[in-house]
Amino acid sequence: MLKPYYKDTKSVGTTPARSYYIPFSRADKKSYDREDSSRFTSLCGAWKITPYESVLDVPDDFYNNDGADDIAVPSCVQYYGYDYFQYTNDRFPFPYDPPRVPERNPAYHYSRYFDCKVGGEKTYIVFEGVDSCFYIFVNGKAVGYSQISHRISEFDITDYVKDGKNKLDVLVLKWNMGSYLEDQDKWRFTGIFRDVYLLRRPQNHITDYKIETRIHGADGIVAFINKSDVQVAVTFGGETQSVPARAQSEFTVKNARLWSAETPFLYDMVIQSDDEVIYNRVGIRVTEVKDGLYLFNGKPIKFYGVNRHDFHPEKGYAVSREDMLTDIELMKSLNVNAVRTSHYPSSPLFYEMCDEYGLYVMSEADLESHGFVKSDGGYDWAMQAIPQDKNFEQSIVERSVCNVEEHKNFACVVMWSLGNESGWGANEKRALEAVVARDDRPVHYESIYPYVVGDEEYYNGSGLKTVSRMYSTPDWIVNEYLNDAKETRPFMLCEYAHAMGNGPGGLKEYWELFESTDRLMGGFIWEWADHGVKYGAGDGFKYGGDFGENLHDGNFCIDGIVSPDRQFKAGSLQMKYYYQPLKFERADNKLTVTNKNFFGAQTGELVITQNGKAQKRGVCIPPRESIVMDLTDGDATAQYYVGGAEVARAQFVSDKPRAKFVCEKIKTELHGHALIVTSGDNEYRLDVQSGEVESVRAGGAEYGRISLNILRAPIDNDMYIRQKWDARYLKFARPCARGYRVEKDSVIFDIIVAADSLVPVIDATLTYSFCKSGVRVAIDYKVNDVTKFEFLPRIGWTLKLDRSYDKLKYNAYGDGETYSDMYEYAIKGEYECSVKDEYKHYVKPQESGSHYLPDYAEVSDGKRAVRVEGMTSFSALPYSTAQLENAAHDYELPERDGTYLSADYYMSGLGTNACGPLPFDGYVTPNAGADAICFYFGEKR
Ligand code: GAL
Numbered sequence: 001m002l003k004p005y006y007k008d009t010k011s012v013g014t015t016p017a018r019s020y021y022i023p024f025s026r027a028d029k030k031s032y033d034r035e036d037s038s039r040f041t042s043l044c045g046a047w048k049i050t051p052y053e054s055v056l057d058v059p060d061d062f063y064n065n066d067g068a069d070d071i072a073v074p075s076c077v078q079y080y081g082y083d084y085f086q087y088t089n090d091r092f093p094f095p096y097d098p099p100r101v102p103e104r105n106p107a108y109h110y111s112r113y114f115d116c117k118v119g120g121e122k123t124y125i126v127f128e129g130v131d132s133c134f135y136i137f138v139n140g141k142a143v144g145y146s147q148i149s150h151r152i153s154e155f156d157i158t159d160y161v162k163d164g165k166n167k168l169d170v171l172v173l174k175w176n177m178g179s180y181l182e183d184q185d186k187w188r189f190t191g192i193f194r195d196v197y198l199l200r201r202p203q204n205h206i207t208d209y210k211i212e213t214r215i216h217g218a219d220g221i222v223a224f225i226n227k228s229d230v231q232v233a234v235t236f237g238g239e240t241q242s243v244p245a246r247a248q249s250e251f252t253v254k255n256a257r258l259w260s261a262e263t264p265f266l267y268d269m270v271i272q273s274d275d276e277v278i279y280n281r282v283g284i285r286v287t288e289v290k291d292g293l294y295l296f297n298g299k300p301i302k303f304y305g306v307n308r309h310d311f312h313p314e315k316g317y318a319v320s321r322e323d324m325l326t327d328i329e330l331m332k333s334l335n336v337n338a339v340r341t342s343h344y345p346s347s348p349l350f351y352e353m354c355d356e357y358g359l360y361v362m363s364e365a366d367l368e369s370h371g372f373v374k375s376d377g378g379y380d381w382a383m384q385a386i387p388q389d390k391n392f393e394q395s396i397v398e399r400s401v402c403n404v405e406e407h408k409n410f411a412c413v414v415m416w417s418l419g420n421e422s423g424w425g426a427n428e429k430r431a432l433e434a435v436v437a438r439d440d441r442p443v444h445y446e447s448i449y450p451y452v453v454g455d456e457e458y459y460n461g462s463g464l465k466t467v468s469r470m471y472s473t474p475d476w477i478v479n480e481y482l483n484d485a486k487e488t489r490p491f492m493l494c495e496y497a498h499a500m501g502n503g504p505g506g507l508k509e510y511w512e513l514f515e516s517t518d519r520l521m522g523g524f525i526w527e528w529a530d531h532g533v534k535y536g537a538g539d540g541f542k543y544g545g546d547f548g549e550n551l552h553d554g555n556f557c558i559d560g561i562v563s564p565d566r567q568f569k570a571g572s573l574q575m576k577y578y579y580q581p582l583k584f585e586r587a588d589n590k591l592t593v594t595n596k597n598f599f600g601a602q603t604g605e606l607v608i609t610q611n612g613k614a615q616k617r618g619v620c621i622p623p624r625e626s627i628v629m630d631l632t633d634g635d636a637t638a639q640y641y642v643g644g645a646e647v648a649r650a651q652f653v654s655d656k657p658r659a660k661f662v663c664e665k666i667k668t669e670l671h672g673h674a675l676i677v678t679s680g681d682n683e684y685r686l687d688v689q690s691g692e693v694e695s696v697r698a699g700g701a702e703y704g705r706i707s708l709n710i711l712r713a714p715i716d717n718d719m720y721i722r723q724k725w726d727a728r729y730l731k732f733a734r735p736c737a738r739g740y741r742v743e744k745d746s747v748i749f750d751i752i753v754a755a756d757s758l759v760p761v762i763d764a765t766l767t768y769s770f771c772k773s774g775v776r777v778a779i780d781y782k783v784n785d786v787t788k789f790e791f792l793p794r795i796g797w798t799l800k801l802d803r804s805y806d807k808l809k810y811n812a813y814g815d816g817e818t819y820s821d822m823y824e825y826a827i828k829g830e831y832e833c834s835v836k837d838e839y840k841h842y843v844k845p846q847e848s849g850s851h852y853l854p855d856y857a858e859v860s861d862g863k864r865a866v867r868v869e870g871m872t873s874f875s876a877l878p879y880s881t882a883q884l885e886n887a888a889h890d891y892e893l894p895e896r897d898g899t900y901l902s903a904d905y906y907m908s909g910l911g912t913n914a915c916g917p918l919p920f921d922g923y924v925t926p927n928a929g930a931d932a933i934c935f936y937f938g939e940k941r
């Protein structure tokens, strides 16, 4: 009978948690690639698998069978057709009845054969990640059991293996008692999702060691702490020291080159014992909280961070080394300098690469119990449930212990995190104590609030030396944190700027505040990549609910700053802009360029463009220093390149005066509901029922209705406010004219915008004036006071044109999409493109493709053109608002039926309200306003 270990939270037979390293033989050539070690044998690749609906169905002698089907390791079983896909954010996908394990617990018998040469040495097997727990059998004998999905589990199998062919059987269960501690916002996958390998080692070998670094003046001190029972020889900086068992020794590096994300310099360390060599790269650095500040190598650096999950659209959790490297390279190219391994440790290979490429890592323990707040008892109750429940103490502590022990020797780890959204209680307190006892790096934990339990005032009494929040507004940070005289700890946002869909808006406000004081450490955008699944029919990305699961959280997993296949969106570039290492300031015709880095010089090429002429200059700006350049009068664009890739940019543009509108005489004639206005070359039919232009005849062509538009296809960040828009029937609101008059060659309408059964949402006056080739529509509007919602999506006009109108020319913030609170990354200039490319694709279709502050926009079919001026934003899209709103997936968008030209008096900003604040003040459609937009019809210019 299988022992019911899965009903508890203890591993059985695993070796004590130790730092990650791979031993080599002396005969091996020196390498940092573990595949080059003759002591390392990968067990990744082809395995067999037999699924069982329930662990209770697994026969006692299951390991005597060979698996039925093929499976690759690492992988997630759901991608092989087993079980089902399910995405939930915070809700447990099983009844909340701790510590009981869900009664339906699928099991997967994995098996394979492997060759072994025993030769008097020891053999270990290592699993770097299995969700959620597993039993291991070698040659039919039970070796042990492990859990904690993202820990490294190692077993000594020396007594189980023989020379030649051996059989390995692993029984993986979907759930175990620890599943209450692994309720991260993710797809709920199962399987051996990280690498498995054998290590062949001498009988007496190093077990563990710790490397600590300090800075002493210009020198670096590197301490090697031998945590093994064998003596080792450590070579560092040309010097070899012999370090006895359980002893410690120090190396001094004169004029040390320090490690930082900006200067990821690593020294080689070679650790030898018996016939074993470990190559361990060492970054010398100090990470600490001192005098109320977070200091890295003594400097109050900022985290330009992102939260990263393991996710690949076609592999789920089973990301490869190459996938991780792609992420790292893309992050670096977007000026990211810090990663939070949300909400569990990453693969050790990820840390290795962060050391090498330079990223600060907040290494988070595999812990989240979020679902307890949705389980029925309410927040306060929940916060005291698992965090105080003795049943979970051992596991909550062990999760932090594994995190620290495995990753302690990586220079990139600047901070430990106890986990995410698990509340605070005696269990977390023990975990904090365990971390502090092992390592002196600062500790992060967010899920702790100013509340009192019994005699303990947890918030200030926690012992945490940093303060962390998620999604707080800049105002909150000022009022509740900076203005709190009692608060002396440095502050960070472990999550902010929820990057779901079109957005994030509002980065400017966060970064102006973060840069204003050393007490703010910066933040980590939620999150790095969309979790869109590619599996099954169709070739688009899927999200929660697409696999028929009952309980799911829809597209809340599509909230990355890059797409599932790692394509950039406007928000990625906006992040890159606010994360850029250079600051550009213009005063008259002097441009000051400052290197914000603390450690690395900026060596590259600055390109200044003025009046169409580009001027290039090689620069080398030392850390925290500036150079000053001369500009001439007029607009200027500065771009900074390193190795041909743009790193930073800024633009200084002044507003252009609007083109003069010269009014023409008009003739009017009423035909039924149409007031026909003749002016210059054109004829306009004004609909006296609605106050809109019903059609235009100009230059031999006929154009359709120019409709008043107060909607946008809701963006994900509209998910809450749209409930107010829907309740107010905004979708059904239409312009209704109360009356009109012709006055001095203008036609003036008093209109309301109203839905059946409700009082008008808007009262407005529309004034139409006409010039030789166009019409100007001035609006003066006010949102009705009794409509209590915060703001309108937008207010403007939309004209549907034939799809042959595909050529677009404009001068605005482009060529990416831009909005009032997300445009600084873009360059204002003249662009020509195709309307079909103007819709920027999101996994779930939504408003997109707008351009902020245009001087003009012109769409044409190559001959005839419609030009708009005077708007604060516009878009020319191949889809209508309704088409975008009605499609749940990108691949469901209909066949293009036209060109939709929208010119907005105002378009609301984006904000980050999917999980965070609405657009900040000043970025939303005002509830009263007056402005004018001109439409011109004629030949293409
Ligand atoms: C946070 C949580 C993240 C994620 C985010 C919403 O509360 O820590 O894991 O769920 O909300 O996308």
Ligand code: MG
Binding pocket: 089, 090, 183, 184, 185, 368, 370, 421
């Ligand atoms: Mg959560």
